[in-house]
Amino acid sequence: MVVSGSEGPNSDDASDEDLLIQMSLQKSEPDSAKAAWKSFHDRHMRYIHGHCWGVLYEHLGGRYSRKALWGMAADLAADVMIRVYQKAETFQLRGSRDPDQMRWQVRGWLGTIARNIVCDWLTGRGHESGSQSVEDIPQDTVVDYQDPPNPRLVCVGKILDGLPEKERMVVLAYMDHYDTRKGSGRISNEESKQLAEALGMTTASLRQVKRRALQRIREEIESKCNGLDTE
Amino acid sequence: MAKQKDIKITSLADEAKLERLLLDACRATGKLFARTEREVASEEQRQENMQLDLPEALRDSESTWRRMQEPRAVALSTLPVDAETCDNLARAARQGKAIPQDVEDQMHRDREKAEQERKR
Numbered sequence: 001m002v003v004s005g006s007e008g009p010n011s012d013d014a015s016d017e018d019l020l021i022q023m024s025l026q027k028s029e030p031d032s033a034k035a036a037w038k039s040f041h042d043r044h045m046r047y048i049h050g051h052c053w054g055v056l057y058e059h060l061g062g063r064y065s066r067k068a069l070w071g072m073a074a075d076l077a078a079d080v081m082i083r084v085y086q087k088a089e090t091f092q093l094r095g096s097r098d099p100d101q102m103r104w105q106v107r108g109w110l111g112t113i114a115r116n117i118v119c120d121w122l123t124g125r126g127h128e129s130g131s132q133s134v135e136d137i138p139q140d141t142v143v144d145y146q147d148p149p150n151p152r153l154v155c156v157g158k159i160l161d162g163l164p165e166k167e168r169m170v171v172l173a174y175m176d177h178y179d180t181r182k183g184s185g186r187i188s189n190e191e192s193k194q195l196a197e198a199l200g201m202t203t204a205s206l207r208q209v210k211r212r213a214l215q216r217i218r219e220e221i222e223s224k225c226n227g228l229d230t231e
Numbered sequence: 232m233a234k235q236k237d238i239k240i241t242s243l244a245d246e247a248k249l250e251r252l253l254l255d256a257c258r259a260t261g262k263l264f265a266r267t268e269r270e271v272a273s274e275e276q277r278q279e280n281m282q283l284d285l286p287e288a289l290r291d292s293e294s295t296w297r298r299m300q301e302p303r304a305v306a307l308s309t310l311p312v313d314a315e316t317c318d319n320l321a322r323a324a325r326q327g328k329a330i331p332q333d334v335e336d337q338m339h340r341d342r343e344k345a346e347q348e349r350k351r
Contacts, residue, residue, distance in 0.1 A: 049289055050278045058261065074288055078298055111266045153255055153256040153259040157262065160262065171253065
């Protein structure tokens with residue numbers, strides 16, 4: 001753990017947690033906070049940009065060119081890094097100081113930030129989970145690289161890929177807003193209104209498309225994914 | 232090997248269970264942002280196979296730093312409709328349709344309000 005002081009940590013060797021702590025001291029030690037942020041940026045920018053690209057492609061790939069999505073992903077990744085600097089003090093490491101586990105937690109936090117920014121974009125205002133810190137992220141902390149993909153989830157993922165574009169877009173938008181604490185994909189009336197507007201629909205048609213999509217998915221799961229193990 | 236969480240659902244007629252299954256499927260297949268350690272590890276593996284390049288603008292942290300100094304970046308957390316990036320995605324979400332006049336008026340009012348608050 002760092003270590004405040006005039007020099008700050010050696011940014012190249014410092015852990016992610018150290019860098020974030022140093023960033024959180026930006027008011028009293030702006031130079032070392034900036035140096036820490038730059039190291040963090042260099043360390044994680046490729047990952048977060050690649051991830052933003054992948055998620056945006058999943059959501060908007062049918063309607064926008066790869067070039068346009070590439071630019072959007074760059075904008076989003078830059079905004080994530082900006083918010084990291086602004087919110088550095090909110091990061092809290094859970095448990096182990098193992099380097100891999102720390103990196104996964106930090107990148108999970110980056111994913112949460114990216115998701116919140118996208119919710120802001122889509123609804124034109126702050127999402128209710130906007131203040132979420134890594135503490136609120138659901139814990140399934142044991143990671144094994146050898147874990148095979150869960151066949152049932154892969155099967156459901158393929159069904160989602162095959163949905164008509166509008167249904168797919170609506171289902172993904174609802175999943176973006178899924179509240180794990182409430183265990184529901186339901187969103188407030190106000191959010192529903194904003195989301196419908198962002199997707200160019202009325203709230204009634206949004207609900208109708210969602211209901212139709214869920215019915216289609218339910219039938220396809222029963223015909224294609226039943227019998228697949230969950231482990 | 233760690234035992235995975237059992238997500239088998241007993242009745243797809245239960246909408247809440249179906250939604251939870253969809254959420255897990257979206258996460259497991261990279262359709263949503265990775266937020267747990269397991270999801271991040273999967274995403275890292277996926278990226279290793281894809282070997283994506285990094286846009287020129289993101290290679291130099293100074294350019295992101297300069298972006299942070301711009302007014303729009305400062306206002307990002309309180310004024311999402313003010314961001315160029317927001318415009319891009321919102322436009323995409325609207326499928327290229329024009330912004331209704333009342334919405335545009337509200338955006339201008341929000342922007343002015345946020346700028347006034349920032350000056351205080």
